Amino acid sequence: MSPPLTSDLAYVPPDGGWGWAVVFGASITVGFSYSFPKAFTIYFKELQAVYKVSYSQIAWITSIMCATTYGGGPISSILVNRFGSRPVVIFGGLLCGIGMVSASFCTSIMQLYICVGLISGFGLALNLQPSVIIIGKYFLKRRPLANGLAMAGSPVMLCTLAPLNQFLFDNFGWRGSFLILGAILLNCCVAGALFRPIGPATGPIQKEANKEGKETAKEEEEDKDCCAKFNQYLDCSLFKHRGFLIYLVGNVLMFLGFFAPIVFLAPYAKHIGIDEYSAAFLLSILAIVDMFARPATGLIANSKWVRPKIQYFFSFSIAFNGACHLLCPLASDYTGLIIYSVFFGLAFGMVCAMLFETLMDLVGATRFTSAVGLVTIAECCTILLGPPIGGTLIDTFGDYKYMFIKCGAVMVLAGTFLFIMNYYNYRMLAKEEKAMATKDPEHGRTVNEGSNDWDREKIQDGQELEPLTDEQGLKKEINGLSEA
Amino acid sequence: MRGCGSGTRALRLPLLLLSLAAMCLSEDALSGPTTTTQSTSQQTQNILNNTPTEHNVSTPGQAITTQGVHQETRESFSENTSGGHDRSTDGPRYTTQQTNLTWMAYNISIPGFSSPLIEKNITLDSPANIELSCTVASVSTHAVAIEKTWKKDTKTIESNVTSNETKNVWSTQYKLQIREKKDMGSYMCVMKGEQEVQAVFHLKVPKIKGKEKPIVSYEGDSVVMVCESGNYIPITWIWYTINGSHQVPINDSLMPEKYIIDKTPANKTHLKIMKLTGQDGGLYVCQAVFKLGENNGEVNLKVLNYMVPLKPFFAIAAEVIVLVALIFLYEIYSKKKEMLAEGEKEFEQIEQLKSEESNGVENSSTRHRKV
Numbered sequence: 001m002s003p004p005l006t007s008d009l010a011y012v013p014p015d016g017g018w019g020w021a022v023v024f025g026a027s028i029t030v031g032f033s034y035s036f037p038k039a040f041t042i043y044f045k046e047l048q049a050v051y052k053v054s055y056s057q058i059a060w061i062t063s064i065m066c067a068t069t070y071g072g073g074p075i076s077s078i079l080v081n082r083f084g085s086r087p088v089v090i091f092g093g094l095l096c097g098i099g100m101v102s103a104s105f106c107t108s109i110m111q112l113y114i115c116v117g118l119i120s121g122f123g124l125a126l127n128l129q130p131s132v133i134i135i136g137k138y139f140l141k142r143r144p145l146a147n148g149l150a151m152a153g154s155p156v157m158l159c160t161l162a163p164l165n166q167f168l169f170d171n172f173g174w175r176g177s178f179l180i181l182g183a184i185l186l187n188c189c190v191a192g193a194l195f196r197p198i199g200p201a202t203g204p205i206q207k208e209a210n211k212e213g214k215e216t217a218k219e220e221e222e223d224k225d226c227c228a229k230f231n232q233y234l235d236c237s238l239f240k241h242r243g244f245l246i247y248l249v250g251n252v253l254m255f256l257g258f259f260a261p262i263v264f265l266a267p268y269a270k271h272i273g274i275d276e277y278s279a280a281f282l283l284s285i286l287a288i289v290d291m292f293a294r295p296a297t298g299l300i301a302n303s304k305w306v307r308p309k310i311q312y313f314f315s316f317s318i319a320f321n322g323a324c325h326l327l328c329p330l331a332s333d334y335t336g337l338i339i340y341s342v343f344f345g346l347a348f349g350m351v352c353a354m355l356f357e358t359l360m361d362l363v364g365a366t367r368f369t370s371a372v373g374l375v376t377i378a379e380c381c382t383i384l385l386g387p388p389i390g391g392t393l394i395d396t397f398g399d400y401k402y403m404f405i406k407c408g409a410v411m412v413l414a415g416t417f418l419f420i421m422n423y424y425n426y427r428m429l430a431k432e433e434k435a436m437a438t439k440d441p442e443h444g445r446t447v448n449e450g451s452n453d454w455d456r457e458k459i460q461d462g463q464e465l466e467p468l469t470d471e472q473g474l475k476k477e478i479n480g481l482s483e484a
Numbered sequence: 485m486r487g488c489g490s491g492t493r494a495l496r497l498p499l500l501l502l503s504l505a506a507m508c509l510s511e512d513a514l515s516g517p518t519t520t521t522q523s524t525s526q527q528t529q530n531i532l533n534n535t536p537t538e539h540n541v542s543t544p545g546q547a548i549t550t551q552g553v554h555q556e557t558r559e560s561f562s563e564n565t566s567g568g569h570d571r572s573t574d575g576p577r578y579t580t581q582q583t584n585l586t587w588m589a590y591n592i593s594i595p596g597f598s599s600p601l602i603e604k605n606i607t608l609d610s611p612a613n614i615e616l617s618c619t620v621a622s623v624s625t626h627a628v629a630i631e632k633t634w635k636k637d638t639k640t641i642e643s644n645v646t647s648n649e650t651k652n653v654w655s656t657q658y659k660l661q662i663r664e665k666k667d668m669g670s671y672m673c674v675m676k677g678e679q680e681v682q683a684v685f686h687l688k689v690p691k692i693k694g695k696e697k698p699i700v701s702y703e704g705d706s707v708v709m710v711c712e713s714g715n716y717i718p719i720t721w722i723w724y725t726i727n728g729s730h731q732v733p734i735n736d737s738l739m740p741e742k743y744i745i746d747k748t749p750a751n752k753t754h755l756k757i758m759k760l761t762g763q764d765g766g767l768y769v770c771q772a773v774f775k776l777g778e779n780n781g782e783v784n785l786k787v788l789n790y791m792v793p794l795k796p797f798f799a800i801a802a803e804v805i806v807l808v809a810l811i812f813l814y815e816i817y818s819k820k821k822e823m824l825a826e827g828e829k830e831f832e833q834i835e836q837l838k839s840e841e842s843n844g845v846e847n848s849s850t851r852h853r854k855v
Binding site for chain 2: 049050052090101169170171172173175176177179180182183184186187189190193194196
């Protein structure tokens with residue numbers, strides 16, 4: 001009768017069934033969140049002419065959008081903790097739609113900053129985080145594969161949005177295009193509708209237990225002070241979590257060199273004498289390779305050889321990415337650049353597919369909700385700094401190779417850091433596991449039942465569970481009742 | 485040599501000249517004469533490749549306003565010709581503000597007798613001194629009288645017969661002073677010995693870049709249309725709207741709340757039309773007036789009603805609502821099925837218990853009876 005406890009979730013994730021519909025919905029929302037700012041750049045030239053502003057002022061629109069999408073992470077996390085993924089995504093989709101529709105009536109650049117940058121950006125933030133969170137709730141055994149498939153939505157959506165934007169612009173002008181894009185973004189609501197809430201199994205005994213649990217929870221809530229209440233919605237005790245800190249530092253460092261090469265690939269190609277269309281073709285190659293690399297990486301990461309040591313695989317892919325950039329200056333003609341694009345697409349896809357999977361692996365699915373919010377707001381700064389720093393390097397030295405060297409060096413450093421620190425982390429976890437086994441034989445039995453290494457999640461959380469809320473404790477009680 | 489090292493040199497000099505241009509232009513745009521320098525190193529590169537195709541090499545030069553400053557222009561010379569370059573600045577004096585114009589040389593090297601007609605486009609926006617030359621290399625003739633003719637459009641302008649050619653090379657030069665529109669056109673060189681060769685130079689005013697795709701805008705909105713002349717600076721710009729088959733010039737001082745014509749920077753022109761109506765749609769022509777002629781660019785404007793994009797908008801919004809409703813309905817339906825299934829299971833369990841009880845009662849009653 002009792003569900004086998006192989007994760008810190010109080011239930012067994014389905015690992016399939018409706019989960020695949022959730023993955024499909026997640027790929028749509030993730031795709032919009034990542035590719036919409038990139039596809040938006042098609043309108044820049046026209047907007048520049050209409051509002052008579054410089055390129056950098058126009059580029060602020062997408063910068064604000066990206067900043068809000070990443071900076072809105074913690075708010076997203078709080079809302080998901082409170083309401084669940086579905087309402088948040090539907091509301092996010094509505095916000096995006098409203099933002100773009102109001103943008104089509106704008107008469108100044110400031111209004112565009114607000115409508116497109118802030119409102120739509122925040123809507124995308126409310127789309128991105130909950131989608132990634134709900135995958136962790138529906139999948140455990142096949143989670144890397146599910147993550148890889150969901151993240152594959154980004155290049156697919158980019159390949160669709162870019163020509164679509166061009167078509168809309170040619171036929172409807174920029175105002176009409178914004179109106180129609182608002183409607184297209186409403187499709188995020190459809191994806192949100194697919195995110196059926198899932199939680200502990202509700203049988204007759206559990207229902208009663210839930211009711212009792214809720215009553216006791218209400219009593220206890222009044223006793224808590226606001227700090228603990230805040231912790232309920234955004235778990236700040238994560239900052240004491242070793243794995244979380246390692247991930248945070250490594251990723252913040254990595255993002256400094258992550259996006260700049262994509263931004264400057266086409267200009268670099270034009271700089272060495274390649275014509276505009278071939279330069280754009282390089283980006284298409286990158287997107288296509290990326291599209292296939294992400295699910296493939298998910299599949300590999302799911303295999304029994306890689307999954308236990310998935311952090312090493314992640315660090316390797318970051319370092320591989322960095323190595324590609326370091327070798328790029330050697331490519332002096334079009335063939336070399338094509339080879340670079342292929343490898344870059346592969347590396348980029350590998351890193352993106354495992355970006356959230358590794359965080360889930362470290363902190364567990366329940367704390368992932370808060371973790372993802374905290375991580376995205378920290379990454380926000382370096383993501384925004386990366387391309388401008390690259391641009392400054394290019395302007396100072398007049399040569400693109402220093403930008404590539406800087407990006408490559410930063411990523412190789414990040415990869416090495418993550419590799420070493422995760423080696424240390426795995427060793428500490430093994431030690432803690434042994435200590436738990438000797439201390440509590442009964443507890444050790446349930447641990448040793450599953451030979452899966454992701455049982456470690458439970459022990460890891462077990463140790464650091466105390467500063468967390470009583471809700472977790474209640475969940476354990478419920479499980480205890482069900483076992484009886 | 486020059487042609488090979490054109491890469492880096494081509495970067496530095498234009499940058500220098502452009503910065504000069506920026507300084508001068510900021511003081512007093514369009515007042516002085518303009519001198520175009522032609523970067524013909526690329527042309528020589530093409531010639532060296534010996535492609536007997538049409539040389540559409542109107543390479544952009546740099547436009548510089550001069551105010552009594554002697555301009556050092558970059559001359560070109562082909563690798564084949566040995567002489568015939570006049571690099572001195574002894575042009576004729578002019579009564580206008582113009583300074584001494586240096587000579588610019590253009591050469592067509594004809595590869596052989598049976599090659600198709602070679603044409604070269606030369607772009608000029610202001611008066612210049614041009615030296616045109618045609619060369620045929622690898623001619624295996626002995627001293628033969630060669631008739632050399634230069635034609636403008638179809639009229640012969642110069643014709644002479646020479647003999648005692650330098651071995652294996654036929655060449656002819658023609659010096660031109662381009663001062664006004666009628667000096668522009670097509671100049672053809674013809675050299676006739678045993679066989680005839682021809683080549684054509686097309687002297688044209690700069691091309692104007694408008695917009696190939698139509699600009700879409702909406703009623704009540706305003707739109708900006710841009711035309712560019714590249715690196716050449718015209719004397720003035722004129723905008724026309726096409727009314728039937730007439731070109732009607734647009735006067736922005738007459739209707740300032742409707743049209744605004746912006747003429748800075750000098751090589752671009754902006755026409756801003758406000759409060760658009762359906763009749764404002766159509767073809768607009770921007771004309772750049774140079775001293776040596778005019779050239780037109782076209783911009784097509786489409787003015788749409790707000791209803792036009794609203795239809796796809798509502799269609800997509802309706803699709804979203806339908807899909808969301810379907811998903812929710814399916815969820816309610818599957819939940820009901822689940823509850824029914826659970827209810828049936830419970831019913832079966834209760835039945836089972838009841839039957840066990842009744843069996844037990846029967847057993848006990850039978851036992852009772854037995855006893």
